[in-house]
Amino acid sequence: MYKIRGKIIDKRKENIKSKSGDEFEKMFITIEETDTGFHHKHQFEIFGKESIALHENNIKLDRYAKIEFYIKSNEWKDKFFNTLNIKNIILEDEIKMADFNNDVPFSD
Numbered sequence: 001m002y003k004i005r006g007k008i009i010d011k012r013k014e015n016i017k018s019k020s021g022d023e024f025e026k027m028f029i030t031i032e033e034t035d036t037g038f039h040h041k042h043q044f045e046i047f048g049k050e051s052i053a054l055h056e057n058n059i060k061l062d063r064y065a066k067i068e069f070y071i072k073s074n075e076w077k078d079k080f081f082n083t084l085n086i087k088n089i090i091l092e093d094e095i096k097m098a099d100f101n102n103d104v105p106f107s108d
């Protein structure tokens with residue numbers, strides 16, 4: 001599992017129809033990562049309506065998020081195509097609130 005932090009700059013959905021006629025949904029999320037001092041853009045993918053519904057509330061444009069992801073590779077005609085698949089996405093404000101809730105300054 002890999003982790004990255006960045007600003008969500010784009011999100012879009014795409015419907016896919018397989019050769020057998022089945023329909024699937026993908027969501028693409030693009031972030032800009034600047035922690036390294038460079039402005040790298042990375043596109044991530046969430047596959048399936050259930051997974052999209054699970055993460056959709058945590059995907060807000062112009063917000064910083066931490067993304068846990070894995071790399072999936074597909075081979076086609078002796079070439080490999082890599083996809084960054086999201087396992088979990090957490091908005092940064094929610095991370096700070098979770099830390100704040102665990103640090104109670106006024107306790108008995």
